[in-house]
Amino acid sequence: MAGAGRRGYGAVVTWRKRTYRDVDGQRVEGTWRHVFVRNGDAYHLADLIVYADGAIDCGLGGLTDLDGLRTELRRGRVATTLEEGLRASAHHVAVWRFAEPRTWIDADMLLGEVADEIDLLNDRPDATGRCLLAVRTYLADPTQDNRLVVRDRYEAIPEHLRVYALGDMDNRDRPLKVLATAVGDTDPDGEVVTAAMHAEAVAYFRERDRDRVRRAERIPADGPDVPEAPTLTIYRGRQERPGTEVLQNGWRARITVSECSYPSVTHAYWALSSSDPVWHDRIAAAPSGDDAAALAEQAPRRAGWATSRLAVMAALLRAKFAQHPQMARTLLATGDARIIYLDLGSAYWTAAGQRANNWIGRLLEVVRSELAAQEAGIPAPGAQATGPSALP
Numbered sequence: 001m002a003g004a005g006r007r008g009y010g011a012v013v014t015w016r017k018r019t020y021r022d023v024d025g026q027r028v029e030g031t032w033r034h035v036f037v038r039n040g041d042a043y044h045l046a047d048l049i050v051y052a053d054g055a056i057d058c059g060l061g062g063l064t065d066l067d068g069l070r071t072e073l074r075r076g077r078v079a080t081t082l083e084e085g086l087r088a089s090a091h092h093v094a095v096w097r098f099a100e101p102r103t104w105i106d107a108d109m110l111l112g113e114v115a116d117e118i119d120l121l122n123d124r125p126d127a128t129g130r131c132l133l134a135v136r137t138y139l140a141d142p143t144q145d146n147r148l149v150v151r152d153r154y155e156a157i158p159e160h161l162r163v164y165a166l167g168d169m170d171n172r173d174r175p176l177k178v179l180a181t182a183v184g185d186t187d188p189d190g191e192v193v194t195a196a197m198h199a200e201a202v203a204y205f206r207e208r209d210r211d212r213v214r215r216a217e218r219i220p221a222d223g224p225d226v227p228e229a230p231t232l233t234i235y236r237g238r239q240e241r242p243g244t245e246v247l248q249n250g251w252r253a254r255i256t257v258s259e260c261s262y263p264s265v266t267h268a269y270w271a272l273s274s275s276d277p278v279w280h281d282r283i284a285a286a287p288s289g290d291d292a293a294a295l296a297e298q299a300p301r302r303a304g305w306a307t308s309r310l311a312v313m314a315a316l317l318r319a320k321f322a323q324h325p326q327m328a329r330t331l332l333a334t335g336d337a338r339i340i341y342l343d344l345g346s347a348y349w350t351a352a353g354q355r356a357n358n359w360i361g362r363l364l365e366v367v368r369s370e371l372a373a374q375e376a377g378i379p380a381p382g383a384q385a386t387g388p389s390a391l392p
Contacts, residue, residue: 015117019049028053029121035059035110036079036088043079043088043098050114052121066115073107080107105160112158127157128165135179135205142202144182151180166208175201229335234361235342244334246327247364248343250289253327255319264289265316270296272312273305293345310359313349317360317367331368332375339364 014033021028030051036043037059046059055063058078072078082088082101089095105113116126125133131153138146154176157165162173174189178201181187183194232241239245246253249265262268266289271280279299286292302308321328340351341361351358373380 015113021051021055023053028055031117031121033113036082038076038079041086043082043086045088045090045093048078048114050117050121052118054118056114066111066118069114070107070111073110078110080105080110105158109158109160112161116158116161127153128161131157131165131176135176136209138179139202139205139209147180147182150176154180171204175204179205224336227336227338229337231340232334232337233340233342234364236344241334243330246324246330247339249317249360250343253320253324255316255323257316257319260284264292265313265320267292268316268319269309269313273301273309274299275302276300290344310363313360314363314366317363318370321367321371328371331364332371334368339368 015031017032019030019032021030028051030049032047032049035046035048035058037046038044044059047057048059049057051057054065056065056069057063058069058072060072060077064072069078073080080103082098082103084098084101087095087097112127116128119126119129131150134146134149134153138150154162154165154173162176165173165176177187177189178193178197181193183198185193187193232244234244234247236248245251249269252264255262255265255268257268257272260268260271262271262284267284267286270292271283273296274280274283276299279295283292283295283299286295321331339361341349341358341364342352343350343360347353347356349358349360350356351361370380
């Protein structure tokens with residue numbers, strides 16, 4: 001839900017809940033907040049769910065859109081005012097009657113919030129973000145036309161959210177009000193804006209922009225917060241980056257573990273998973289990794305394998321890259337890229353499916369980091385040796 005204009009104060013905390021729905025096998029991101037819906041003389045606490053494709057679930061059954069929500073608000077079925085004395089309920093939680101009910105937003109404010117959330121779910125600037133972009137344009141070219149755009153976009157921010165637009169609870173939205181008002185005119189607070197006030201507001205935003213640039217350019221002392229290299233996806237068949245096919249577990253790269261030799265990491269993993277020596281040898285001798293996995297399904301499993309398998313896979317990957325220095329070089333060449341591992345098998349190991357854990361991809365990143373530390377001569381206390389101390 002990242003996007004220009006994301007607000008950071010309590011007024012919008014209600015939207016910080018993630019959800020999604022599946023559409024033709026594709027995940028559509030969403031978010032939600034509570035609302036009251038009215039049915040006759042009773043109110044019910046419901047979830048107002050907003051999706052990135054603009055679909056909205058008002059808690060009335062079925063999906064609608066922003067116009068449909070506007071209609072339900074006009075009808076009072078989605079309630080922004082509450083009638084005293086009427087019954088209300090939260091399903092399976094409580095029933096009560098309203099006494100002196102007070103609400104903080106009206107229908108237009110709620111519609112503005114929903115429109116903002118649709119923008120944010122699509123990584124687009126919301127009303128606040130668009131206003132701040134207009135301010136930046138005005139600072140670069142302070143014409144009357146550009147100031148009027150600032151004014152229009154400020155007024156387009158839902159009224160109850162304007163105070164949070166700058167994320168500055170000392171100044172609130174005061175600098176925006178001043179900047180949006182022509183010198184000599186009266187601002188929304190009823191104060192006549194002077195040239196000095198206008199210059200002060202401009203100075204405020206210029207310093208704010210300098211802070212934004214400094215924050216964007218700042219790199220934490222121990223390295224960047226996010227990978228600088230593009231994400232690497234490893235999957236069957238031809239790879240996006242030629243040469244990275246050797247990073248697949250099923251790639252035939254013979255490894256030796258505890259004096260036993262295996263054609264690939266996949267062979268070793270499934271052979272070691274069986275408690276029966278005969279099955280171990282059959283799996284290890286399978287023609288391919290897929291054959292090894294298929295045989296392993298018929299073999300007895302070691303006790304405690306499910307809770308130990310991650311450690312076994314980590315050890316096998318370390319062995320692979322220790323025993324194949326050129327493959328270690330290939331892994332190191334991926335830099336700090338996030339590694340997404342797509343292959344047949346369980347969602348535990350791969351990035352396929354909604355419950356994917358991508359453990360192979362994550363372990364490859366760990367092994368890569370261990371290789372990088374060894375090459376740089378950086379001690380990693382407690383870490384096992386991953387590869388040769390000096391890679392070719």
